[in-house]
Amino acid sequence: MNSPVLPFDFEGCLAACAQGDRHALQALYExxxxxxxxxxxxIARDQASAEDIVHDAFVRIWTHAASYDPSRGSARGWVYSITRHLALNCVRDSRWETELDEPGMIATASPELDDLQLWSGSAKIYRCLERLQPAPRRCILHAYVDGCSNAEIATLLGAPLGTVKAWIKRSLKALRECMT
Known part of the structure; x- marks a missing residue:
């Protein structure tokens, strides 16, 4: 007679990780x-990147296990959320690197460019952001500062996903126009 298989205790595993139990992390990995x-x-569409992402996810799980809050969702969902966010960030970062690596995309700094000019350029983005309506501005900040996906932004703002996508698209266009 086979004994019943007990479900894996994700919450207990995270609690043990928070206490420094390496066996719990190993059990979670297995x-x-x-x-x-x-x-x-x-998400990453690349085996090597995926392996790096999972490694980084387990490091983050280990170092942030104490921050898991069961009132905000399941422990298993939390683990998957960490991995998913890291994978999305990896894709986003690789796109950014690809765009910057295109010929003519990276401008070399001229000796005439002083600190005042650099500061005034960074201040310009703040002025442009201030011109956006509050909800679209929050979409941009959540996407590009916090690294949230469109669906996460929709949830955070309580807005339909299509609306969030439209706000981001229009806001990016407005920012491009404002910066030129």
Missing amino acids: QEGGRLLGVARR
């Missing part, structure tokens, strides 16, 4: 590592 690799691979 339980979900393969599936998390699949999630990361689907």
